[in-house]
Amino acid sequence: MDKKVTIVGAGFVGATAAQRMAEKELADVVLVDIVEGVPQGKALDLTQAAAVEKHDSKILGTNAYEASANSDIVIITAGIPRKPGMSRDDLLSTNAGIMKNVTQQIAKYSPNAILIIVSNPLDAMCHVAHQVSGFPKNRVIGMAGVLDSARFRAFIAMELNVSIESTHAFVLGGHGDTMVPLPRYSTVGGIPITELMSKDRIDALVKRTANGGAEIVSLLKTGSAFYAPASSAVEMAKAILLDKKTVLPCAAYLEGEYGINGLFIGVPVKLGKAGVEQVIEIKLTDDEKAALHKSAAAVQELKSALAKLSK
Ligand code: APR
Numbered sequence: 001m002d003k004k005v006t007i008v009g010a011g012f013v014g015a016t017a018a019q020r021m022a023e024k025e026l027a028d029v030v031l032v033d034i035v036e037g038v039p040q041g042k043a044l045d046l047t048q049a050a051a052v053e054k055h056d057s058k059i060l061g062t063n064a065y066e067a068s069a070n071s072d073i074v075i076i077t078a079g080i081p082r083k084p085g086m087s088r089d090d091l092l093s094t095n096a097g098i099m100k101n102v103t104q105q106i107a108k109y110s111p112n113a114i115l116i117i118v119s120n121p122l123d124a125m126c127h128v129a130h131q132v133s134g135f136p137k138n139r140v141i142g143m144a145g146v147l148d149s150a151r152f153r154a155f156i157a158m159e160l161n162v163s164i165e166s167t168h169a170f171v172l173g174g175h176g177d178t179m180v181p182l183p184r185y186s187t188v189g190g191i192p193i194t195e196l197m198s199k200d201r202i203d204a205l206v207k208r209t210a211n212g213g214a215e216i217v218s219l220l221k222t223g224s225a226f227y228a229p230a231s232s233a234v235e236m237a238k239a240i241l242l243d244k245k246t247v248l249p250c251a252a253y254l255e256g257e258y259g260i261n262g263l264f265i266g267v268p269v270k271l272g273k274a275g276v277e278q279v280i281e282i283k284l285t286d287d288e289k290a291a292l293h294k295s296a297a298a299v300q301e302l303k304s305a306l307a308k309l310s311k
Pocket residue numbers: 008009010011012013014032033034035038077078079080081082095098101102118119120121223224225226229
């Protein structure tokens with residue numbers, strides 16, 4: 001492959017993302033982890049699967065960053081996942097330390113890469129990666145909205161018994177309890193769901209979407225969701241690698257858009273070879289605006305907690 005993607009963290013999300021990336025033949029993959037043997041073992045296993053899956057992506061596992069040099073994209077999943085009862089924010093100090101370490105190495109070996117951040121608490125981890133890398137804002141992007149929208153779409157399809165392919169959904173805001181699913185912009189075959197479902201049912205699906213990660217954590221008990229997070233990160237990487245100009249909800253650094261300044265928060269963006277090529281501003285109702293600003297305030301709190309940690 002002529003493109004190279006490094007995935008840091010060879011755990012559930014990272015290894016699944018490596019598998020999807022390789023099977024789609026989007027790029028060669030370098031899998032990096034701090035635990036000796038794990039990235040090497042998973043890379044070898046995936047390489048052997050390639051014979052059956054019929055793809056020619058190369059997958060290399062390593063504990064050092066040299067092999068990741070000059071990656072086009074780096075997906076960062078390193079960190080500890082949530083346990084039952086933990087909020088994403090409980091992960092803040094541990095994962096901030098990990099993110100700092102990883103970003104320093106990545107910035108050293110792949111100064112031109114585009115970073116896709118997956119580790120939680122997502123919006124805060126984007127800030128760490130942005131600050132530590134010194135990369136311009138278009139090259140640091142958080143994976144949240146694609147996942148949250150995918151969850152909303154799954155619940156819409158289940159509720160209406162329609163093909164999930166016919167669904168479209170938009171979720172804005174931070175990747176947490178304050179996320180802002182937008183029913184007005186969520187459709188089935190182009191028809192807004194507000195025309196297809198009662199307000200009560202929409203409210204129930206919106207609530208389930210906002211709680212979508214915790215629902216899975218409480219079922220798994222020893223970890224958090226990984227199939228949909230991995231798919232979502234790969235979807236973003238694909239838009240960038242193929243310069244598709246796909247419009248997707250992602251955590252992007254805002255400087256005045258939506259009246260928000262200096263924060264990573266989920267908004268619709270155009271993803272292409274430069275990373276975030278445009279933040280798309282859509283008109284929001286007063287209620288939606290208020291919900292987005294409430295979500296921004298929650299992200300701001302995390303950003304302030306981060307600043308205290310680094311003192
Ligand atoms: N450098 C590289 N890898 C690291 C480091 C580090 N400093 N610290 C931890 N890791 C690795 C772990 O060894 C582990 O293999 O990160 C991997 C994380 O994998 P899992 O524990 O399986 O967690 P996962 O479910 O993949 O979630 C990863 O994504 O969705 C988010 O909240 C989730 O922050 C979590 C992240």
